[in-house]
Amino acid sequence: MGESAMDKAKGKAKEMAGKATGNERMKSEGKVDQAKSKARDAVKDTRDKADGARDSLRDDDRR
Template identity: 65%
Template sequence: MGEGAKDKAKGKAKEMMGKATGDDRMQAEGKTDKAKGTVRDAAQSGRDKAKGVRDSLKHDDK
């Protein structure tokens, strides 16, 4: 499980707990954690794509 997925799961749990207990701050923290997870996933995807391009260019030179 990647870091982004962990953040999203943690955020979902916090958000649900905040909603169940009426704790607006915990609910907001959950939403923030979920957003953080989404950003991490997007960044990782970009790194993976860049690595793929770099590797394909490396193999084209041979």
């Protein structure tokens, strides 16, 4: 399980625990952990797309 997936699972667990206990701080921390996970995923997707575009341009230059 990657770091992003772990943050998402941890965040969901914190959010649910916060809801169950009425602890707003824990609930908020859970949402923050989930947002970090989404941001990490977005950065990885962008990096992968940029790498693909770069590789594609390199292939075109070699022809």
